[in-house]
Amino acid sequence: MRGAGTVVALVVLATCVATFAGRLRVPAPSLLVLAGLGVALVPGLPTVRVSPEIIATVVLPPLLYASAKEISARDLRAMWRPLAGLALGLVAATAAGVAGLALAITSLSVPMAFVLGAVLASTDPVAVTALGRTLPLPARIQALAQAESLFNDATSLVLFQVAVGLAAGSSTADWAGAGWRFLVLAVGGAGIGAVVAGIVVAVRARAADPILHTVLALVTPYAAYLLAQAVGVSGVTAVVVAGVVLGSTGHKITDARTRLQVGAVYDVVVFLLESVVFALIGLQLPALVRDLPVGSGWWPLQAGALAVALIGIRFIWVRPTVSRAAPTRAYPAWPLTRVLVWAGTRGVMPLAAALAIPLTSQDGRVIADRPLVLVLTTAVVAAMLIVQGFSLAPVVRSSGLAVDPVRIAEKERAARVVLDETALAFLDAVEQDAEAGNATVEGLRRRYAARLDAHTDEARSDTGYDRLQRAIIGVQRAELRRLRREGGIGDGMERRLQHELDRAEAALDR
Template sequence: MRVVEAVLVLVVLATIVAVSARRFRLPAPSLLVAAGVVVGLLPAVPHVEIRPEVVSLVVLPPLLYAAGGDLSWRELHRVWRSVTILALGLVIASAAAVGAVAAAITPMSGPMAFVLGAILASTDPVAVLHTGPGDRPSWRVPAVVSWAGARGVLPLAAALSLLLAAPGRELVITVTAAVIVLTLTVQGFTLSPLVRRAGIATSNDDLLAEEKTADVHMARAALARLDELDDVEAVPPTVSVTLRRALTHRIEEHATPSVEHQTDDAARGEVRRDLIAVEGCELDRLHGTGLIGEGTRRRLQRTLDLEDASLRCD
């Protein structure tokens, strides 16, 4: 099997594993690592060599961008002191400890041992964000914090980005890969049950109730805006009746918002887009005041964006 064919097969396999992980509510990084270990043991799989510059310029930037996009800045601001201490003090201490141990028990040179320490010291945000449960745990609980230190693709990418001629490069990659497999299989599969057992995770019922409450607030804000438009006779009566009926249904029945809409004239689409903007502002207000979490805000904002896009297409 040629390298190109092997890469395509691995991409298809990774897609299947990721979809299966979501379907069975398993941590995708842990399942991908387990599948990768199995595939790597197959004799028919060719050796694939990735140059360091490819890793640094192609692999790392999108991973870091995606991890940053999943970060809630409001929740980070709330615990910034603890995060700063962990991100600086704990990482430096961990790098020094790992480097000292590696220098003592492996044939690595001192500098390369501390390079290994720097690679393994920080927790991989991509791995942790996708191995934890879908709800919002309080990461201040010591047991959870200590167990959430999974390493993933970022340490491996950092190890692979070392110069090919660097002494001890292969050993650094081997140790890094071993740590990644160990943390993602052991800690990855047990992190979500630990969070739930510790009683610090928001249940799915609470998240659903939060989402419905937020939608009621958004519908009321849109209804108030529709009242303002009716007062100045800016909306055709038939359009006003249709939109008012839909908003009232959301408030009274706590119905889940939908991206589907009736195909009416351009006036209805224009008014509905005005109301979507009002709902978006109300959603931002609810999030800013702490009444809803980041996950709820993103799900409802996505629904608004999809409806707005469908109205623009019409």
């Protein structure tokens, strides 16, 4: 009962904070971390401790899945070179750099210093997506930041497993074996994700009930994650691949009413989970600090130094990577580097990894450095979420890369004009029959001509009208996909316009 009350209280707190964040135009994740810290410091309140299993198994899969669905397969193919450099090389360089600094400024042993480096090596997809959701960045840059955070898990997970094995005394450093383990984790996870996505596509293509589609959408990330973990490959990679595949094919296997219902349910789930999990980061820190042994009072300065090192290493690696890669070469190198470096924050996944460090070694010894690693990880994550979160929007605006809202509105308006012109061209070519007579065709023509002139709408409801209206929405969807395929619009604009078409079709059902 106490645990249920804590969850309800967290949901209420997170909802209130997220509401204020929206009104104040500040990033909700950063404000939630601060709110969690403030609540945890209130005297007399019970200590909140979360097991890594709950974070990894319950919270992460749907959040990763929702982030992956926003990434198009075409963008991934275009960005694979810089993406590989960031998801592989940068993770390894960060792990080594953080481990070396930890050895110099903390009392951590060599194995536990490398555990800390592996834990903090990769950016967090949940935090990156949540912080970047409202930023006016070009679609290609935003996609690169999100894709990097989604695909660097396998690298950091392999490094983490090797380091934990050394710390627990259960293995020796086998780097050749680690390379093979990386391939197994990454390729195996991708394979599991593709198989799960294929099964879901086959089932959803034959299902007509929107409730069944909603249940399948909620179950898919958990199925991919748990199946991959059961066979010993990367569950995170499996969820990401399943999300990318289903995000690229979802419009082909569902109708408008189903997409609207599934989208509404998933928006609620993502909002609740994101809100609670960022508040938990702040709530955890004071409790973890109380577990530190005597003589660990320098942890705030140590955490600050590690956060600065993470940003410095990222800058050194990102600068040559993005300036030489074809997808990002056209952007000014320094502003682009500044934005990508500042967007690479840490979040939920490092905390889950740190909590998964075993309590004892292979011979039964207590791993004494575990509390310090937990505190340093949580402090670094909280500090980066707060500092980078509150300052990311000004960094983007001052970089010169921010897309002008007026330009976005004009581009969206131009896309709507193209869709309405497509509807008028279809009406000009449609066959006249008993159901779609001249009056019906003329009524629809007047409607779309009025939309072109003054963005107005009319209401008509007869059988011929509805049939033609559905056919018009069909050709508009095809035109929308053509615009996206040829680069006329980005993913975000395509989703907004697709949502408008879905709403129009759902209105016909009603």
